[in-house]
Amino acid sequence: MNWSVEQVLGLAPDVSSAKRGQSLAHAKKWLLIEANDRAIWGECKGSGSRPYRTRIDLVGPAYKCSCPSRAFPCKHAIGLFLLRVSSNEVVIKPEPPIWVSDWLEQRDKKRKPKVKADLSPAEIKKRKADKAKRLAKRVSEMQEGFNDLENWIVDLIRQGIAALESRPYSFWKEMAAQMVDRKISGASGIILDMALIPGSGPDWPDRMVQKISSLYLLIRAFRQLDKLPDDFREEVVQVAGIKYKKEEVFEMETVEDVWQVLGVLESVQEDLNLRRTYLSGKNTGRMAMLLEFAHGNMAFEGHYFVGHSFEGALSYYPGVVPLRAIIKKRTADFNAIQKVDGFNTVKDFLAHYAKDAGKKPWLAHAPCILSKVIPQDQKGQFLLVDENGEGIPVQNRSFSGWKLLALSGGNPIQVFGEWTGQHFVPFTVMTNSQWINLSDS
């Protein structure tokens, strides 16, 4: 058990859940507390007649509890987890009771790729043909949508984007909805991003024009879809909004490695919570990004500790610069990372980025480790400067620029973050003694 009390408390959705969990971390409040290598389970006295049944799957971790609380994980799960970590009153039982093993089995089933029934070659061929047919139909529907989109952006250019400052949100929302109807959700996302740009700073026209041009590239690329090389076609199709099912991704390129968690960023888009987790493979050097969504109050599945690694296999979504991935399998254990490698100079990184962006014109965020940079404040603009005196601008959101400065004290530091093509968004600082997640308060 290499979990610490702080890590468990870090899983709580908010401070008050953590506090309530702590007050349940006493053996006398539980009728049953048991665990094995994979899971922890227990029965807790509640205000109802029946005790609450709480179970934790360490792979993830994931939780289930019979209490009515909407907090996730609930205080029982936190309390039980804390007990396991900090007390020796937990009974180790290799075989869990049925209410635990059933749940674990269900979880395993969900995670494992569905095994295809043995099909005859003819059957396989037919299915493939059916799928190709469906795709072709969808593509032709999308083509029509792209024609509308092109007319729309031509209009924007003809009238001039200065007029956009006075457009209401509904102007964007309607077009975005129209794109969703045409099954081009990729364009819809870009349009909703555009809605926030007018008037948002002196350089807003540059950013707006950038978005318009990425829409235009998509229109042009989609129009000649069948002439494109395979991997580029995959890329275009995904950018436009054709989504792969998990099971399909599991069959794509899969990489086994020790995956090091470099940074995690949670954000909100409309009423959807988004989490981007960046990983780097210790042996292969491959980068990966897990993109997860959670609606409303739902919690994200699993938890990734920055500065720790786990063993597992990731399946990549196809494309010219594969980055997005999902976890095919993983172990429950995690270990602290000793050291990661990154780019020594800003130019090295920019050259690498240019190569990727050249292959994938829609590339927005690219992960980046800069190994030896000194943060500086140049009249309110933060820079990360390498040993050659060359720097890239840093976004200073909720003090992240100042935190970089504070952690360096004028000395070179290693930083992980995202490069957006125009500025660097810092996530994590790696010092000799620890990894610091800059979004923590």
Added chain:
Amino acid sequence: MENWKALVKICLIGTERGQFDPPEKDKLKAFGIDMNQPKEQLILESLSFYSQIRKCGFVPVTVTEEKKVELAGLETHVVCNKKSSAHLGVILSGPYEEALPEFLNALIENNQRLPEDKLPIILDRCKNKKELWPAIKASIGERGKWLAKINSDWAYLEERIDPKAWEYGLATERLAYFRHLRNTKPEEAITLLQASWDKESLQSKQALLKVLEDHLSEKDEAFLESCLDERRKEIRKIAARMLSKIYNSALNERMFERLKELIQMKKRTLKKEKLEVRLPDKCDDGMVRDGIDPRAQWFKGGVKASRLGQMLAIVPVAYWDNHFDLTPVETLEIFIRSDWGELLVQASIESAALHKDYTWVAALLTFWMESQDRQRWQNLNIKPLFEMMSPELFNTLVIKGLKKEKDLLDENNPVTQMLKTSKHPWSDKLTLLVISNLVNWMKKESSRYWNGWHFRSILKKGAFAANPSMHETLSKNWPEESRIWSSWEKEIEEFLNTLQFRQTMLNDLKNK
């Protein structure tokens, strides 16, 4: 990227009005862009081309040698451990924010400093919390001082001791220098101020005078007395206030001479002395010069009563003890018995607070706590005394009050008010009495749980004021069988959790 700029400009005003310059056209043509397509398409294609170039050809910013940053100084203290850093993170993100001063003091006591990544938030959060500045300065280490030098918002921590600032600096820099001088060499500050006084603007005169409030002494009197003859009322007012703060100042003596005429002790047949109080008919120039506002409304009552009140509130209340040859408690008794009791007591409250007369503070608070005739005294503004209370006095008074209380502390009970507003730590004895007062009520009460509503804020206060090592003792013996337990469970859990948080916070700070 001249072309990019030209393209963005056309996009801004629209293709109906925007035009390409011929040389730009040639460049686009050279890049292989089809010039025969419709204008909008041409723009869009060119944009796509240039936005890719912009993305792939990002030019790093070159930082010249002289712009490079200095290194932060070497630290003399260690950073607190990771657990403490996590505690601090919790404090900064919400419900335990009130534990910040305690955290900082314990950090300093254990010879540690703040973790670097927390410095920006702390420095920013405490910009306006002057009371925390000494603790912040002592705990930010060399790294913090280095940051404060870079970010002018955090310069409040830096002592600017550049004497040139007095001659050439901005108003804020001059003020900072003057404050520094006043703190280190109070008399030199007076000399400096006198030398430049006539050249100062009204605003700077006001600001500089206020600085004198620290380290005020008889040595400042001559200068302040001269300020009473200033042309502007604003200056005279500040100077009079400062002079009245100097215990034996001529201003106080003058005022007392006037008061002695108005307030006199009369022996009465029943042997009890009584005061005879006369209101001042006139407010002469001398009184106005000494800071009395002839038309002001002071406390309650008419213009004449207000003048008397102002005069009494300035003069050290202890003058009366000497004058009557009585103890403060005895003097207070005579004040109370007077027909003008309310005015006399209110003025005594203000004078005691102004002159930090702790004997009078104690006498007044004891009277207020124990006075049975609440109706008569309900308009008194007692708040100035709360700030003057010593921790010992606070504990003594509250314990005394709690011991007398058989039922739940009433919302209007002075003890409740003191518990809710005081900043002092609670002694263990006091904590136990507060909690048993609540527990006893919970045991008896079966339905009217809302009666104790005000106790919630007492519990909230206690969570940060009680000694956290009492957590274990206090976790026991709650009346969980009480019928109103369920409506209190959450508050009590919160109270205990806060104590526990503070306890682990303090313990973790002891381990380096």
